[in-house]
Amino acid sequence: MAPDNARPLRADAQVNHDRLLEAAARAFAADGTGASLKAIAKDAGVGIGTLYRRFPTRETLVEATYRNEVARLCDSAPDLLTTMPATQALRVWMDHFVDFMATKNAMIEALRTVLMSEADIMNTRALLASSLALLMTAGAADHTIRTDVDPNDVLMGLGGITLIAGEPEQRDLAGRLLDLLVDGLRDHTSTA
Structure with missing residues (x-):
């Protein structure tokens, strides 16, 4: 991710x-x-020189990595929808979210000094909620996902899951909790 004003x-x-x-x-x-x-x-x-040419300080590398991970996670939502049904795409995206949070949590101290302003936090939250909304809307369109759930609430649920099961050795637990979350989002009233 090059700065906006860079060629x-x-x-x-x-x-x-x-x-x-x-x-x-x-x-x-x-x-x-x-x-x-x-x-x-x-x-x-x-070579290390290439790293320093692109990222002159550790902080610039941390910030660029964080922003790149947010973009990759958000960009994956439409891609997933082209290759699988909406509910499955939503569940796979949630797995990607757990991976994203593991990377973010490992960088949290550095992020606090580099970019964790309230505006940055809210912008990231809006981007993630928008990706969830895209997946949930696709699921609502095919009658597999409920229409009465706010993507921001789902995002908060995902955050809670990563708080209690965000370590690599807890992936089985995280998977089970994600399955429960997706099941709660299913439209059980539809005959589709």
Whole structure:
């Protein structure tokens, strides 16, 4: 993600940029924001100089990684709807949300100093709720998801699940809780 006022990256530079953000997300999820920048560069298949050219400080890498993860999660909603039924797409998106929260939670201390203003929090929440609304609207259209549920309430439920089952070793529990949440969203009155 280049700053808005930056010119577009060359194709090879964009590939390196994207690989750095993906490697950073994995490293931050596993080791927190203190993860080795050299290891991130190596995992991305680039030199440390390339990392520092794109992200001159650890904070800029943390912020870019966070924003990239939000964008990836939100962008996945329409993609999922093209490949599977709405209810299944919703459930898969929820799994992606749990992964996103694991990465975010590992970066939380650094995020507080970089971008966690109230406006940033509300913007992220609105983006996530919009993605949920898209999935839920598709489910309502095919009569598999209730129409009387606010996507913001579902988002809060997802947040609660990640609070009690957000660790990697709790994925089975998180999966069961997500299944319960999706079941609560199903339109049990429809014959579809």
